[in-house]
Amino acid sequence: GLVNTKEMFAKAIKGGYAIPAFNFNNMEQMQAIIKAAVETKSPVILQVSKGARQYANATLLRYMAQGAVEYAKELGCAHPEIVLHLDHGDTFETCKSCIDSGFSSVMIDGSHLPYEENVALTKKVVEYAHQFDVTVEGELGVLAGVEDEVSAEHHTYTNPEEVIDFATRTGCDSLAISIGTSHGAYKFKPEQCHVDPATGRLVPPPLEFAVLDAVMEKLPGFPIVLHGSSSVPQEEVDTINKFGGKLEAAIGIPEEELRKAAKSAVCKINIDSDSRLAMTAAVRKVFAEKPAEFDPRKYLGPARDNMEKLYKHKIVNVLGSDNKL
Numbered sequence: 529g530l531v532n533t534k535e536m537f538a539k540a541i542k543g544g545y546a547i548p549a550f551n552f553n554n555m556e557q558m559q560a561i562i563k564a565a566v567e568t569k570s571p572v573i574l575q576v577s578k579g580a581r582q583y584a585n586a587t588l589l590r591y592m593a594q595g596a597v598e599y600a601k602e603l604g605c606a607h608p609e610i611v612l613h614l615d616h617g618d619t620f621e622t623c624k625s626c627i628d629s630g631f632s633s634v635m636i637d638g639s640h641l642p643y644e645e646n647v648a649l650t651k652k653v654v655e656y657a658h659q660f661d662v663t664v665e666g667e668l669g670v671l672a673g674v675e676d677e678v679s680a681e682h683h684t685y686t687n688p689e690e691v692i693d694f695a696t697r698t699g700c701d702s703l704a705i706s707i708g709t710s711h712g713a714y715k716f717k718p719e720q721c722h723v724d725p726a727t728g729r730l731v732p733p734p735l736e737f738a739v740l741d742a743v744m745e746k747l748p749g750f751p752i753v754l755h756g757s758s759s760v761p762q763e764e765v766d767t768i769n770k771f772g773g774k775l776e777a778a779i780g781i782p783e784e785e786l787r788k789a790a791k792s793a794v795c796k797i798n799i800d801s802d803s804r805l806a807m808t809a810a811v812r813k814v815f816a817e818k819p820a821e822f823d824p825r826k827y828l829g830p831a832r833d834n835m836e837k838l839y840k841h842k843i844v845n846v847l848g849s850d851n852k853l
């Protein structure tokens with residue numbers, strides 16, 4: 529069956545790699561994630577947002593994820609390690625409903641609340657979740673941009689002085705932190721970036737690794753999570769724009785920074801936007817090159833293949849979670 533994140537994170541921290549947490553909203557994404565994980569022998573976190581539950585129906589997504597374990601076995605993986613995780617849980621009730629219906633892990637995101645309210649809410653979720661062996665991710669610090677329907681103009685980096693108190697009082701199993709990543713495909717303004725003379729491409733300012741280091745010093749060996757970790761591959765953006773799209777100045781987190789993070793106590797790296805870009809690029813290409821095509825399998829199939837390629841790349845070349853099963 530599905531597993532929680534406990535052992536997975538402990539092994540990842542020891543081994544200096546990070547577990548991929550990929551969002552899914554439909555069958556093609558789920559299939560691509562599982563195929564990529566099986567073929568690279570990687571553990572994987574399937575995560576479902578509130579928006580995904582609204583879009584695809586919570587029950588269908590849950591059974592799809594439970595079916596994913598059987599699917600992985602069919603694909604030849606004897607002992608798959610798959611987590612079904614609620615991404616950005618907003619209330620105790622949402623978390624409870626996921627726990628009651630078989631999720632093996634949940635996030636309660638109280639990062640936008642006053643500190644004491646975040647502690648109280650996270651603690652309440654942890655007390656409920658742990659009765660069922662479900663692991664809980666909390667968050668301290670606010671990412672710039674839109675998160676959980678709350679939008680912030682600027683990053684509020686995680687305050688390292690709060691993390692011991694938060695982890696101890698809430699009992700959470702992992703902690704998402706804010707060190708300069710953000711959600712979506714527009715993580716930096718072009719004016720914050722400099723041009724790489726070799727490639728002519730925009731290079732964003734570095735993440736605040738000093739904050740990560742300070743958090744790790746306070747909580748040695750504690751599992752840390754990075755949200756907003758899409759790299760926004762330029763070739764996918766170029767394909768989208770070439771075939772009628774209009775994505776301007778989309779900028780993500782350089783892979784080199786994620787590789788560095790994955791070697792540390794960062795043991796879960798969240799990626800959603802890159803999968804959306806891979807899917808959209810492939811669909812636009814088919815529509816542009818074969819305008820007579822109207823069988824969904826003929827455009828969702830290539831979309832699935834392109835996502836699978838992207839997921840494998842993340843696993844093998846960025847997070848280093850391959851060959852860990």
Ligand code: G3H
Nearest residue numbers: 551577579580616711800
């Ligand atoms: O945290 C954001 C994830 O990318 C999920 O996005 O809420 O649009 O499904 P969503």
Ligand code: 13P
Nearest residue numbers: 712755756757758800801
């Ligand atoms: P991206 O938008 O960078 O893919 O981040 C996804 C995420 O953090 C999901 O929780």
Ligand code: NA
Nearest residue numbers: 545790792794
């Ligand atoms: Na790590």
Ligand code: ZN
Nearest residue numbers: 711755756798
């Ligand atoms: Zn997130």
